[in-house]
Amino acid sequence: MSATLLTALSRTTEPQTTLRRFLALDAVVTTGNGLVYVAASGPVGKLLGVGSTLLLGLGVLLVLFGAYVGYLASRPQPPAFAVKTVVEVNLAWAVASLASLVLWFSPTAVGMTWIPAQAAVVAGFAGIQYLALRARG
Numbered sequence: 001m002s003a004t005l006l007t008a009l010s011r012t013t014e015p016q017t018t019l020r021r022f023l024a025l026d027a028v029v030t031t032g033n034g035l036v037y038v039a040a041s042g043p044v045g046k047l048l049g050v051g052s053t054l055l056l057g058l059g060v061l062l063v064l065f066g067a068y069v070g071y072l073a074s075r076p077q078p079p080a081f082a083v084k085t086v087v088e089v090n091l092a093w094a095v096a097s098l099a100s101l102v103l104w105f106s107p108t109a110v111g112m113t114w115i116p117a118q119a120a121v122v123a124g125f126a127g128i129q130y131l132a133l134r135a136r137g
Contacts (some may be wrong), residue, residue: 015135019083019096020073022132026086026125027070032117033063048111065089083133094119 037044037059045052066088069086072078097119101107 015137016077019129019132019136020075021076022128023069023078023083024123025074026090026129027066027073028124029121030062030069031066034064034066036060037062047108047124048114049108050111066128078111080133080136083129087126087130087133088093090122090129094123094126097122 037055039059041052041056041059044050045055072082072086080114097115101112103117105111105115
């Protein structure tokens with residue numbers, strides 16, 4: 001995610017708008033990632049060194065979670081509790097992703113790059129969403 005994109009998305013005086021934009025971006029990225037995992041769990045699993053059955057299941061979860069985040073983004077004022085839940089789930093995903101490198105997976109070189117990178121993006125979403133929620137008041 002580039003700084004230019006983040007700046008463009010946050011360019012508003014309305015904290016509510018900023019929060020909804022970052023929820024929407026999270027929804028698009030999460031759902032897109034999930035759809036790739038669902039549609040190509042075999043080849044992507046081999047590329048990353050992750051089992052295709054696990055990747056398929058994770059893909060379904062990501063699509064469902066992305067849809068929920070998209071629903072929140074579509075609300076005129078997303079409920080604070082729901083947004084906090086999204087932040088916490090994103091943080092848990094980032095931590096679990098990093099832990100999986102040591103505890104469960106034997107990833108390929110691509111997996112060793114992709115897994116921490118996507119964990120960083122998800123943690124970034126959590127941080128931005130948290131800050132936007134706080135700014136909203």
